[in-house]
Amino acid sequence: MNSKIGRINPTVKAAIHQLVIIIFVVIWLIPIYAMVINGLKSNVAVYTTPVLVPSSSPTIEPFQAVWSSLSRPLLNSLILVLPVAFIATFLGSMAAYFFYMLSNSFSKVSSFVSNFLFSLISLATFIPYQATLIPLTKLIADMGLLNTYWGLAFAFFIFYMPTGALLMSIFITAIPPRIIEAARLDRGSDWRIFSRLVFPLSLPGFISTLIFNIIETWNNFFIPLMLTTTPDMRLIPVTVQSFTGGYATLYNETFAAAFIASMVPLGIFIFLGRYFIRGLIALGTGGKGV
Template sequence: MKVTKQLILLLYALLILIPVSLVFLASFKTTPELYQHVFSLPKAWSLDNYRELFVNEAMTRYFFNSLFVTVVTIVVLLFFSSLISFSVIRLSKKVSWLVFTFFILGMMVPAQVNMIPVYILLDKLGLLDTFQGLILVTIAFLLPTAVFILTGFMRTVPKTIIEAARIDGASEWMIYRKMVLPLSLPGLASVGIFCSVMVWNDLLYPLLLLKSDDVKTLPVALLDFRGEYVTNYPIIFTGVVVASIPMILVFLFLQKYLVKGMTTGSVKG
C-alpha cells in the first residue's frame, strides 16, 4: 500500500515537473531551435529572450501593473472578507445563515455570465480601462470564496474566549482586531495565497476591461506575442517563467501559515 502511494505521488510529480521543465528550457531557446528540438537542452544558455521581454517589449510596466493589481486586490479582499466572516459568526443564527447563504450563492455564478453586465456597469461609472474598475470587479468575484473559507476558520475560534472578552468590556472591533484576526492568520494566509494566484493569472477580466497599454497586466500583454501566422513561443514561455516567480515567492514565505491552515481545517472542520 505504501509503495502504491509513493508511485502515485511520483507519477503526479512527473506530470507537473515535465511541462514546467519544458517551459523553463524553452525560455532559453530561439524559435527555430524550439521547433526542431523541443525536449532537448538549449544549445546555448542565452538570456536574449529575457532581455527582449523586459527591454524591447517594455514588459516591466506590465509586470508591475499585475503586481499592483494583485497586492491591492488581496489587501482589500482580506480586510472586507474577514469583517464579513466575523459578522457571520457573531450574528444570530438565523441572520447568520441568511448572510452566509447569500455569499455561497455568489460562488455558483460563473464569471462568464457577468461579463456583459459588468462591462456595461463599469462603462456607465467611467471605470473602464482603469485599475480601480478591474480591482473592484475582481474583489466582487472573489469575495464569496474568501468569505466561505474564512468563516470556516473563524468558527473554530472558541466562543468562550470571545464571550469572556465581551464580558470584560471589549468592543466588537477590539474582539475582531485583537483576538479573532490573529487566531485566523492561517486562514488569511490560505485565502491570500489562493486568491493571489487567481488574480495574478487572471486573463478574462483584464482582457475585457483593460484596453490601453498603460494599464495592461502581464497575462494580457503576453497575448501580443501571438500573431495571425507566427507565434513567438520562446518569449511567451519566458513570460510564463517570469510570471511564476512572484507566486513562488509568496508560497515560500507563507507556506508555514498555509500548511498550518490546512491542518487546522482538517482537524476542526
C-alpha cells in the same frame, strides 16, 4: 497486514517518505523546468528538440525580447493585485466573523439572516465571472472607471471579497467558541475581539486565503481583458496571451513570458508556503463554516 507495516524499519519508512516527496516535487517542477529551458532556446530549437531536453546552445535573447513588453504590465499587476487581494481577504475575514456571530446568537431571526446572507455570498462565489462580464463592463463604463486602476480594483473586489468571506468562515469556526464567548463576557467590542483575538488566531487561514486570492487575481484574464483598452493599462495575463499570434507564434518567447509572469505568485507561494500548510492543518481541526 498492519502489524507487518508497523515492523518496517523506521529508517526505511523515512527513506520511502522522502522518496515520495521527491517524486511529487519533481512532478511539480516539470512545468517550471519546461518554461525555463524552452525560454533559453531559439525558436527553431523549440520546434526541433523535445520539450524537456535543454538546448545545446542556450541564449537569454528570448527573455530580453519579452521583458520590454512585460515590464509595464508586470508593474500594473503588482500595483493592483497585491493590495486588492489583501483588502479583499481582510474585509472577507470581517464578514466571516460577522456571520459567525450572527449564526451563534440566541436570536432565531439573526441566525436566519446570517444563513440567508451567507448562502447568497456562497452563490455569488460560484457564479462564473465570464457570465457577468458584459453587465460588469457596462457598470464600470457608466461609473467612468473603464481603463483605470479603480475600475479593475472594483471588479476584483466584487468577485474576491465573497471568496475571502467563504474561505475565512471555514477557518474562523475552527476557533473554540468559548474563547470568543469569554471575550464578550469581558465586554469586548466586536472590533476589539476580531482584531485582538479572532484575527491573530485565524492568521494561518488568512494567509492561505490571501495566497489563493493573489493567485486567482493575478491569473485572471477576462476581467482585465474587458476593462482595459490601452497597452499601458494591461495586466500580465493579457500581455502573455498576446505572444500567441494568429498566424505564427514565437514559442521560445511565449515560454519566457510565461515564466516571468509566474515568478511573482510562485515566489509568494514559496515564501508563505509554510503558513499555507498551517492553514490547511487548522482547516482539519473541525471548522465547518457558519
